[in-house]
Amino acid sequence: MLNEKVALVTGAAAGLGRSIAECYAKNGARVVVADINDEPGEETVRRITEAGGTAAYFHTDSSSEQENAALVAFAVDTFGRLDIACNNAGIAPPSTPLAEVPTELWRRTLSIDLDGVFFGIKAQIPAMLGNGGGTIVNMASILGQVGFLGLGPYVAAKHAVIGLTKQIAVDYAAQGIRAIAIGPAFIKTGLEKALDPDSRAALDSSHPVGRMGEPDEVGEVVAAVSSDTWSFVNGAYLPIDGGYLSR
Numbered sequence: 363m364l365n366e367k368v369a370l371v372t373g374a375a376a377g378l379g380r381s382i383a384e385c386y387a388k389n390g391a392r393v394v395v396a397d398i399n400d401e402p403g404e405e406t407v408r409r410i411t412e413a414g415g416t417a418a419y420f421h422t423d424s425s426s427e428q429e430n431a432a433l434v435a436f437a438v439d440t441f442g443r444l445d446i447a448c449n450n451a452g453i454a455p456p457s458t459p460l461a462e463v464p465t466e467l468w469r470r471t472l473s474i475d476l477d478g479v480f481f482g483i484k485a486q487i488p489a490m491l492g493n494g495g496g497t498i499v500n501m502a503s504i505l506g507q508v509g510f511l512g513l514g515p516y517v518a519a520k521h522a523v524i525g526l527t528k529q530i531a532v533d534y535a536a537q538g539i540r541a542i543a544i545g546p547a548f549i550k551t552g553l554e555k556a557l558d559p560d561s562r563a564a565l566d567s568s569h570p571v572g573r574m575g576e577p578d579e580v581g582e583v584v585a586a587v588s589s590d591t592w593s594f595v596n597g598a599y600l601p602i603d604g605g606y607l608s609r
């Protein structure tokens with residue numbers, strides 16, 4: 363499905379990013395694994411290589427414009443081109459009522475969850491234009507569509523990521539660039555391990571399907587939408603949410 367493609371994934375040392383990187387590789391792409399956390403990032407590369415895929419690791423702080431540019435340069439130097447970029451790195455701030463959010467927390471969340479996506483896009487588009495186009499997948503959330511108690515900075519960032527995704531389509535579709543925003547509901551990437559049984563049950567039942575998602579239920583879909591069979595889908599928001607937003 364992705365044979366001959368070169369893909370990069372930010373925040374690929376854990377959780378959804380690791381699953382996306384593995385699913386890209388499983389489907390034939392050569393993958394650049396980017397993260398701020400080196401040892402588990404290199405572990406993602408090891409897992410891909412041991413499964414017969416091709417991957418390389420590059421240390422990247424997604425909140426840095428320069429490091430996003432260096433990441434794209436690394437992908438082109440290492441594998442010759444860039445076809446697919448998944449801007450996945452993100453953090454969730456501690457739950458805080460909006461009027462009590464410290465400015466530092468607001469800026470830190472936005473610097474990774476929004477600036478990081480913008481800096482990624484800014485570096486990725488020129489490289490993709492150089493080889494006739496490409497696909498950008500931005501990691502939004504159900505919280506890019508609705509609010510959630512105490513998560514103001516995150517909700518604001520994810521809504522903006524969906525806006526940026528539409529803007530890529532408007533500005534660059536004619537030049538062969540496609541963008542999709544992905545909207546997972548709650549996925550088991552570790553956060554659920556800290557929950558007590560009651561909170562866990564409440565979170566499960568907030569999804570009409572009655573459970574949280576598995577990382578590969580996102581990774582497999584991201585790999586699919588990154589393939590050329592999705593060529594007429596551009597600027598879209600795609601929920602992967604077990605029906606969460608359908609209530």
Ligand SMILES: NC(=O)c1ccc[n+]([C@@H]2O[C@H](COP(=O)([O-])OP(=O)(O)OC[C@H]3O[C@@H](n4cnc5c(N)ncnc54)[C@H](O)[C@@H]3O)[C@@H](O)[C@H]2O)c1
Nearest residue numbers: 373375376377378398399423424451452503546548549551
């Ligand atoms: N897990 C969910 O329920 C869920 C739901 C919707 C959206 N998302 C989004 O999916 C993305 C991944 O979430 P996750 O649950 O896999 O998180 P996670 O915490 O399991 O993994 C996040 C990864 O991003 C990396 N990272 C953090 N800051 C970084 C930075 N400045 N530069 C580069 N890498 C950085 C971390 O080291 C980690 O490897 C995030 O954007 C998150 O908002 C997650």
